[in-house]
Amino acid sequence: MITFVPEPHLLDSPRGREWPVLPGARAARTPEPPPAADVVIVGAGPAGLAVASALWHHGVRDVVLVDRDGRPCGRFFDRVDLLGQRVLRSPYEHHPGVEGYRDCELLDFARLHWSVLTPVERREIRMAQAGHRSVVPVDVFEAYCRHLAASHHVTERTWRGAVREVLPTSSAVTVRADRFSVTARHVVLCLGEERRSAPDTWWGGGHPPRGVSYWDEPVPAFGKRLAVVGAGLTAAHLISTGLAQGREVHWVVREAGERYQCADVNSSFFRPEGRARFDGVSWSERLELMGRFRRASIMFEFRPMLEAAEAEGRLIVHRGKAITKVTPGVGLHLEDGSRVSADHAVLALGTTPSIGDGLMPDDAVLDRGGWPRLDERTFAYVGAPRVFAVGAAAGMALGPAARNIDGHRVATARVAAAVAENLRRDTPLRTATKDVARV
Numbered sequence: 001m002i003t004f005v006p007e008p009h010l011l012d013s014p015r016g017r018e019w020p021v022l023p024g025a026r027a028a029r030t031p032e033p034p035p036a037a038d039v040v041i042v043g044a045g046p047a048g049l050a051v052a053s054a055l056w057h058h059g060v061r062d063v064v065l066v067d068r069d070g071r072p073c074g075r076f077f078d079r080v081d082l083l084g085q086r087v088l089r090s091p092y093e094h095h096p097g098v099e100g101y102r103d104c105e106l107l108d109f110a111r112l113h114w115s116v117l118t119p120v121e122r123r124e125i126r127m128a129q130a131g132h133r134s135v136v137p138v139d140v141f142e143a144y145c146r147h148l149a150a151s152h153h154v155t156e157r158t159w160r161g162a163v164r165e166v167l168p169t170s171s172a173v174t175v176r177a178d179r180f181s182v183t184a185r186h187v188v189l190c191l192g193e194e195r196r197s198a199p200d201t202w203w204g205g206g207h208p209p210r211g212v213s214y215w216d217e218p219v220p221a222f223g224k225r226l227a228v229v230g231a232g233l234t235a236a237h238l239i240s241t242g243l244a245q246g247r248e249v250h251w252v253v254r255e256a257g258e259r260y261q262c263a264d265v266n267s268s269f270f271r272p273e274g275r276a277r278f279d280g281v282s283w284s285e286r287l288e289l290m291g292r293f294r295r296a297s298i299m300f301e302f303r304p305m306l307e308a309a310e311a312e313g314r315l316i317v318h319r320g321k322a323i324t325k326v327t328p329g330v331g332l333h334l335e336d337g338s339r340v341s342a343d344h345a346v347l348a349l350g351t352t353p354s355i356g357d358g359l360m361p362d363d364a365v366l367d368r369g370g371w372p373r374l375d376e377r378t379f380a381y382v383g384a385p386r387v388f389a390v391g392a393a394a395g396m397a398l399g400p401a402a403r404n405i406d407g408h409r410v411a412t413a414r415v416a417a418a419v420a421e422n423l424r425r426d427t428p429l430r431t432a433t434k435d436v437a438r439v
Contacts, residue, residue, distance in 0.1 A: 070160025223343025230348030353392035
């Protein structure tokens with residue numbers, strides 16, 4: 001039973017502050033990356049940043065990061081700002097710093113910048129030091145990511161590019177982007193997750209009808225009535241923003257009620273004994289664990305605000321009512337025959353892991369129900385041993401925590417160690433590129 005509900009003012013942490021930063025990278029970045037490298041990392045989000053930083057500690061410096069945005073964690077923070085999010089759900093111990101090395105961790109970084117923090121943020125640091133749950137401001141996390149990128153020379157190794165193909169052979173892997181190609185001894189896919197689309201039955205598939213958008217798209221400022229569909233933290237941020245703008249917000253939740261938790265993932269999976277529950281069990285048992293222990297929920301901090309808005313009539317919650325059809329206008333038709341009308345509707349239906357299908361051949365991914373087959377120890381693709389996965393794609397090997405920043409760090413430690421060991425005993429890339437050229 002929950003006896004303590006944190007105060008909502010934790011959600012109001014400042015954004016856009018000036019932070020002390022390390023001097024810029026000395027090396028000039030060329031317009032295109034080199035044609036060959038020891039390692040290519042696809043995706044420069046928190047997972048890609050963690051992998052690059054860890055490889056630096058292993059002495060692996062010939063690294064190329066290819067990212068659609070071209071900035072370390074750029075797309076991650078763009079999405080955060082689109083939602084108006086001021087704090088992260090992940091606590092201070094969950095960060096993209098390097099596991100097993102005496103690197104600057106997120107809590108260390110926050111304490112070093114004590115003078116920049118508000119009294120509420122300082123209290124959260126004291127809570128973290130005492131071993132209690134604490135909330136990390138987005139500002140602190142972004143400044144820390146910039147520090148990691150600068151101190152591990154990630155920024156000057158990151159190039160903007162939309163990856164079209166990842167082609168593995170027995171001796172190398174070629175990454176083909178829209179403007180260039182790089183051949184590497186090893187590739188690490190840090191692809192993150194993409195939004196989950198609405199069922200085709202809602203409007204016949206394709207683009208949403210007029211007045212409907214997804215959570216990662218801008219919400220128009222016009223209109224007094226906003227509808228939000230979804231039961232997770234993203235939906236809560238959208239609702240909070242709508243209420244702050246003075247709108248009447250309708251919240252459609254398919255389940256019987258909303259769920260307030262510290263995390264979407266059961267906390268046991270962040271510990272070694274929890275992750276061990278995935279070792280040696282069948283595929284069906286893992287699917288059952290994933291479904292049971294990773295469920296959409298909302299941070300406790302939102303509860304008082306949302307309950308007060310509902311009591312005042314500014315928030316109307318439609319619980320236990322699935323949508324059957326969406327019509328322009330906007331009309332959300334519910335399974336009980338009722339209809340919710342709004343000036344605009346935002347769909348926050350969750351995300352799905354990007355596992356490498358569409359980039360790699362099917363026999364490399366070995367897709368099983370939306371999950372790739374990975375080596376249990378190294379997270380290498382069974383069908384392409386020179387390609388590794390960090391992030392959500394490693395879920396069926398690492399457990400539900402793979403989709404969390406802490407899970408990224410755990411996976412990174414294994415992948416970086418495996419890649420560094422392979423490079424020490426690998427065939428020189430000059431020989432490997434000849435093999436690729438014959439393919």
